[in-house]
Amino acid sequence: MRRANREDKRRRIIDAAVDVFADKGFFGARVSEIAERAGVADGTIYLYFKSKDEILISLFEEKMAEILERFVNMLSEVHDTEEKMRRYIIEHLTLVAEQPRLMQVLTVELRQSARFMKDYAPHAFAKYLALVGSILEEGQKKGVFRKNLDPSIFRRALFGAIDEISLEWVLRGKEASLPSPVVVGEQISEFILRGLRV
Amino acid sequence: MRRANREDKRRRIIDAAVDVFADKGFFGARVSEIAERAGVADGTIYLYFKSKDEILISLFEEKMAEILERFVNMLSEVHDTEEKMRRYIIEHLTLVAEQPRLMQVLTVELRQSARFMKDYAPHAFAKYLALVGSILEEGQKKGVFRKNLDPSIFRRALFGAIDEISLEWVLRGKEASLPSPVVVGEQISEFILRGLRV
Amino acid sequence: MRRANREDKRRRIIDAAVDVFADKGFFGARVSEIAERAGVADGTIYLYFKSKDEILISLFEEKMAEILERFVNMLSEVHDTEEKMRRYIIEHLTLVAEQPRLMQVLTVELRQSARFMKDYAPHAFAKYLALVGSILEEGQKKGVFRKNLDPSIFRRALFGAIDEISLEWVLRGKEASLPSPVVVGEQISEFILRGLRV
Amino acid sequence: MRRANREDKRRRIIDAAVDVFADKGFFGARVSEIAERAGVADGTIYLYFKSKDEILISLFEEKMAEILERFVNMLSEVHDTEEKMRRYIIEHLTLVAEQPRLMQVLTVELRQSARFMKDYAPHAFAKYLALVGSILEEGQKKGVFRKNLDPSIFRRALFGAIDEISLEWVLRGKEASLPSPVVVGEQISEFILRGLRV
DNA sequence: GATGAATGAGTCTTCATTCAT
DNA sequence: GATGAATGAAGACTCATTCAT
Secondary structure, rough: OOOOOOOHHHHHHHHHHHHHEEEHHHHOOHHHHHHHHHHOHHEEEEEEEHOOOOOHHHHHHHHHHHHHHHHHHHHHHOOOOHHHHHHHHHHHHHHHOOOOHHHHHHHHHHHHOOHHHHHHOHHHHHHHHHHHHHHHHHHHHHHOOOOOOOOOHHHHHHHHHHHHHHHHHHHOOOOOOOOOOOHHHHHHHHHHHHEOOO | OOOHHHHHHHHHHHHHHHHHHHHHHHOOOOOHHHHHHOOHHHHHHHHHHHHHHHHHHEEEEEEEEHHHHHHHHHHHHHHHHHHHHHHHHHHHHHHHHHHHHHHHHHHHHHHHHHHHHHHHOOHHHHHHHHHHHHHHHHHHHHHHHHHOOOOOHHHHHHHHHHHHHHHHHHHHHHOOOOHHHHHOOOOOOHHHHHHOOO | OOOOOOHHHHHHHHHHHHHHHHHHHHOOHHHHHHHHHHOOOOHHHHOOOOOOHHHHHHHHHHHHHHHHHHHHHHHHOOOOOHHHHHHHHHHHHHHHOOOOHHHHHHHHHHHHOOOHOOOOOOOHHHHHHHHHHHHHHHHHHHHOOOOOHHHHHHHHHHHHHHHHHHHHHHHHHOEEEEEEOOHHHHHHHHHHHHEEEE | OOOOOOOHHHHHHHHHHHHHHHHHHHHHOOOHHHHHHHHHOOHHHHHHHHOHHHHHHHHHHHHHHHHHHHHHHHHHHOHHHHHHHHHHHHHHHHHHOHHHHHHHHHHHHHOOHHHHHOOOOOHHHHHHHHHHHHHHHHHHHOOOOOOOOHHHHHHHHHHHHHHHOOOOOOHHHHOOOOOHHHHHHHHHHHHHHHHHHH
């Protein structure tokens, strides 16, 4: 094995944590199992993270930041607001299809830990919500979306709808053969845009 | 203390569990704290429930059944499908406003325990989703809702949107002064109905 | 059901305890199960016995006293010492065949509780051992048994041999079809008497 | 403290368990007390044994195996069958004199757990009984012991006699000054061999 | 830096015993 | 006397975290 540098090992631990949290949930996950899957000793975990909690928090912040960057990049290439909304929805569902375990952790455990996370990791999630809200606001400003919708409420409704479908996919998806993210995304976009249009 | 009959005590334990689970989450909750808040001895819990898990499961099944009955009764008095949808949304938000701690447990812990609950309590939740789906299907049959929306997907999207707003209320509501469930419900209904109408 | 008088109920509890102790062992036995098999309420047990320990102790003392009386009566009709020994051995094995559950408790649990019983119930057992010893001493006095055997040791060896065979019967007997107590008793008597004769 | 290697610590735990089981019995023994006497933390016990039950089971299997080896070695040096029997008896009593606490656990707790042990540890005990039986059978084959004794019954009688004397020693021995194992063993051997001889 | 054996605080659960009815 | 619901003390076991090597 090549010499594993610090970043490498840290990443391996986080990736292992995603797997174990997805399989067992945060409380059901054992630090020793994360260590085992990461190929490091139990104690090594604590050279990179202060505690089990901190693994989850770091995981959130880093993965959400990556996702956020991906969304921002993608949206910066699109100028039509309706298209932005469509692309956002499809992109989220694509993420779920591509990295179901990660999305399960971000989706399920985020909820689970809502109270737990309130104090620790709301920052990254808040940014994500802000992104969704910004599309709404842009549409309202441009006059393509109705103005009597409160963005701070509708961004959550929007996120909730997408997220719930993601959850369905993530939890039951292994059994059922699922339609492609694009197909579902188009349907949902159509539904939501009708609701939003003036 | 008045003589507490069996049902009485069981209810007190469940109510205490709602409080503690809402405050601490299922895993953070201590059986001894539930006992204390219920005003019974630790051991008494186990005369009514086989385990800590079973408290959560029973809580779900019983409270969801009550809620479901409430929804079914309410909807049976309404005949216009759009109005049904509107009333369902407002009713859900009203529930959240009335019993925030219960809804937090049903909302957050249900998610948290998605994996855990898969084996135990999906029944009650499935019924709830079926209720939502039935409104959609009724609308499609009557020709008032578009037919190219898959009810099994849209019922989740619908639930997710409502649920996410509930979550926001439940988790942050204590601080902010919230608009009334009716006002928010009307807005969301309008949004969703536009998306659904042919 | 006829009115159960005090003695009746006490006996029913002891008989139930014999069954449960035989099935589960003293520590595995639940007071509530004894109560159930005796057809009384849990609390009723404590009107007749101070504690679970005391059930075992009383059981021993009473059943051993009965057995002892049976032995004393039987032996008082026999005058030949060798015949006494033979009859004692056969009688013990007959008891095991007739009341295996009782003998299992007296045999296995007596051992188990040897330390536990040291302080409580050695009296009845001591009398039983004294009975065995008295046959030995009688034989030595009459000159039919060798005098260089210490009765306080040999009575235990004698008891141990019989008891061990009883244990085998009691624990494995349900499966195997066993030879009659008389046949086995005759064999063992022959063996032991050869060892004892001058 | 010197570095304690794995085997070292395991042995310390087993030795501590022998002490505590001898003093308190299996059910009266506290895992925390075993840990304390072994000089380890409570949790350490569980690095070496899966459960409290498993401590008892391992203890049996390992100690019985050691004892068995000791007997086999000793008997392999003796060729006269009567002498084998004599040596076996003396050796057992010597063991009791040398390691009374261990023998108390093997003797008393084996009985106590007869039902409990039926599923777990009968193997080692069965081998021990087989050893005793083999001496009997050898004697019968050589024509020095009577053939009308069923070895499967008499090996138990033999074991019972020896074991019962051991129990007496072990339980009451602390108070009384006891005759030497050799003296008692010779007496018992004489008694038993008379019973066995043709 | 890395290891992994050891730690020990923390909690669910059981069940003998009590006592209000 | 009888009941059985309630009590609460007690203990096996887990696992995040530490630290000597």
